[in-house]
Amino acid sequence: MTMQNKRERSQQDATACKDGKAKAIRARTDGEAQTERLGELLGEGLHEPARLALRGVLGAGKTAFIRGVARGLGVQGAVNSPSYVLIKTYRGGRLILHHCDWHRHRTESDIVSSGFDDLEIEPAVIAVEWAEKFPGFLQPPMLWIEIQTLSGDIREITLRLEGSAPALREALQHLAAAWDAEQQRSAAS
Amino acid sequence: MIIALGVETSCDDTSCAVVREDGEALSNVVSSQTALHAKYGGVVPEIASRAHTERIMPVLDQALDEAGVALEDVDFICATKGPGLIGSLLVGLETAKGLAYAARKPLIPVNHIAGHLHSIFVGEDRAQMERFYPYLGLIVSGGHSSLVRCDAPGSYRELGVTLDDASGEVFDKVAQMLELGHPGGPIIDRLARDGDPHAFKFPRPVLTKAGYNFSFSGLKTAVRLCIEERGLDTILASKQMLADICASFQMAVVDVLLTKAERALKRERLERLAIVGGVACNGCLRQAARERLNGSDIRIPKPLLCTDNAAMVAAIGLARRKQDVAQDWAVNADSNLRLGK
Numbered sequence: 001m002t003m004q005n006k007r008e009r010s011q012q013d014a015t016a017c018k019d020g021k022a023k024a025i026r027a028r029t030d031g032e033a034q035t036e037r038l039g040e041l042l043g044e045g046l047h048e049p050a051r052l053a054l055r056g057v058l059g060a061g062k063t064a065f066i067r068g069v070a071r072g073l074g075v076q077g078a079v080n081s082p083s084y085v086l087i088k089t090y091r092g093g094r095l096i097l098h099h100c101d102w103h104r105h106r107t108e109s110d111i112v113s114s115g116f117d118d119l120e121i122e123p124a125v126i127a128v129e130w131a132e133k134f135p136g137f138l139q140p141p142m143l144w145i146e147i148q149t150l151s152g153d154i155r156e157i158t159l160r161l162e163g164s165a166p167a168l169r170e171a172l173q174h175l176a177a178a179w180d181a182e183q184q185r186s187a188a189s
Numbered sequence: 190m191i192i193a194l195g196v197e198t199s200c201d202d203t204s205c206a207v208v209r210e211d212g213e214a215l216s217n218v219v220s221s222q223t224a225l226h227a228k229y230g231g232v233v234p235e236i237a238s239r240a241h242t243e244r245i246m247p248v249l250d251q252a253l254d255e256a257g258v259a260l261e262d263v264d265f266i267c268a269t270k271g272p273g274l275i276g277s278l279l280v281g282l283e284t285a286k287g288l289a290y291a292a293r294k295p296l297i298p299v300n301h302i303a304g305h306l307h308s309i310f311v312g313e314d315r316a317q318m319e320r321f322y323p324y325l326g327l328i329v330s331g332g333h334s335s336l337v338r339c340d341a342p343g344s345y346r347e348l349g350v351t352l353d354d355a356s357g358e359v360f361d362k363v364a365q366m367l368e369l370g371h372p373g374g375p376i377i378d379r380l381a382r383d384g385d386p387h388a389f390k391f392p393r394p395v396l397t398k399a400g401y402n403f404s405f406s407g408l409k410t411a412v413r414l415c416i417e418e419r420g421l422d423t424i425l426a427s428k429q430m431l432a433d434i435c436a437s438f439q440m441a442v443v444d445v446l447l448t449k450a451e452r453a454l455k456r457e458r459l460e461r462l463a464i465v466g467g468v469a470c471n472g473c474l475r476q477a478a479r480e481r482l483n484g485s486d487i488r489i490p491k492p493l494l495c496t497d498n499a500a501m502v503a504a505i506g507l508a509r510r511k512q513d514v515a516q517d518w519a520v521n522a523d524s525n526l527r528l529g530k
Contacts, residue, residue, distance in 0.1 A: 032406060057413070058362050058365070058366060058413060059362075059406060059410040061406070063354075063406065064406065078351075080351050080352055080353050080354070080355075081355065081358060083354070083362075084200075084333075084355060085272060085273065085274060085275075085332060085525060086234060086275075086524075087275075087524065088525055104229070104230075104231045104232065104233055104234065105233075106229060106235070107235075109235065110234060110235045113234065113235050114234055114274075114275065114276070115275050115276075149410075149413075152414075
């Protein structure tokens with residue numbers, strides 16, 4: 001039953017997205033590998049600089065999602081938690097990827113002194129974990145990625161576009177269509 | 190005899206040390222900022238760099254004082270270049286640059302991870318050091334978890350890294366979920382002593398996968414689910430349950446680290462293992478390593494050399510002085526610095 005629901009929902013979302021009206025899509029993942037795959041599909045569709053804002057509790061899968069984005073951009077090698085150095089930069093892909101963590105920042109000036117303002121000097125994808133701690137600091141257009149933990153390893157991931165960004169919208173469309181196709185294939189097999 | 194000054198400020202410890210060519214640490218002064226950051230539940234970068242700025246000169250003076258030397262007597266100045274917090278790294282590296290420039294001493298930029306790998310040799314001469322190579326380095330700290338094959342000072346091959354959180358980080362995050370305070374490692378270590386490490390079955394998913402990489406995100410999630418299921422208040426009200434959760438979680442981390450290390454020792458045909466970094470202070474890890482890997486020659490530094498310190502920085506700088514002297518003053522801190530070959 002859940003498979004059916006999931007498929008219907010992601011089909012609806014995909015359709016809505018194709019109309020160019022919907023700014024949000026929602027997907028359910030079961031396990032870290034799927035969360036990473038969803039991120040990868042987003043990364044595949046990113047061809048221009050973008051801002052990604054992630055939200056979710058400790059262990060929700062934020063880093064796994066960004067590892068997927070990195071893979072989708074063509075980054076190889078380890079992509080792990082930026083909690084310690086605050087910003088991890090990956091240059092091996094189609095676009096530079098900056099993976100940031102705001103968990104330990106207390107004020108906006110902490111973000112600035114971590115070197116955040118310098119990140120957009122070069123075109124890059126900037127992904128921020130715990131972005132909701134400083135609402136308004138990350139400026140739209142951007143993509144909010146909210147990861148909610150359901151039972152066990154199930155996650156409900158909502159991707160919502162804030163502001164106008166045709167390139168991000170296209171990336172969302174790519175993600176919705178590809179995710180939907182993959183879900184149907186796995187349901188069929 | 191040649192002596193080196195080491196400067197280390199990669200995270201939240203301000204440290205300067207004087208180390209002699211024969212390995213002897215004449216001083217190793219560490220000013221810990223733990224108390225400053227405790228109330229924020231983790232190291233706050235801005236606070237860390239400000240504190241480094243205030244403390245670096247007094248710490249330097251004390252290190253020279255305790256060693257009984259003047260800056261002019263020093264032959265090399267070694268400083269951590271990365272990885273670490275950029276604002277923290279800059280304080281140490283730029284101070285070292287200024288000192289080197291003013292005193293006309295060669296500057297040796299040092300990789301922090303190489304420093305940890307070399308920490309087992311503080312107090313040893315070159316011959317003793319060379320006898321221990323090649324060895325497997327298990328680096329476990331707040332920011333890093335990896336397995337490295339070490340063939341010579343500066344000659345490293347990374348066999349495995351963490352796919353998500355570093356081991357120290359997962360201790361901190363679990364302590365945070367249990368509202369135990371910061372830093373999480375020592376607190377969990379202490380509580381776990383009264384707990385049953387088999388009371389809770391926490392997963393070790395990465396053990397079924399080939400290779401040497403670590404992963405702790407599944408474990409972190411399992412602990413979170415366990416807390417949600419039982420309720421944080423219930424857990425905190427029961428000393429035994431809290432101790433059992435800490436002990437079971439800690440054992441899962443240790444199990445992952447040692448199983449991977451064991452595997453790497455065997456496949457790389459290495460007989461010697463060094464466990465370094467802040468998490469190497471963990472009592473359960475120290476004990477389990479000696480019990481499980483008793484066929485190997487294991488070295489775990491004393492706690493002062495496990496956590497960040499400048500003696501290890503000076504020691505690796507000395508070992509690499511022929512290759513790594515900075516060619517110009519443009520050398521810059523790099524928060525993402527990779528371990529060199």
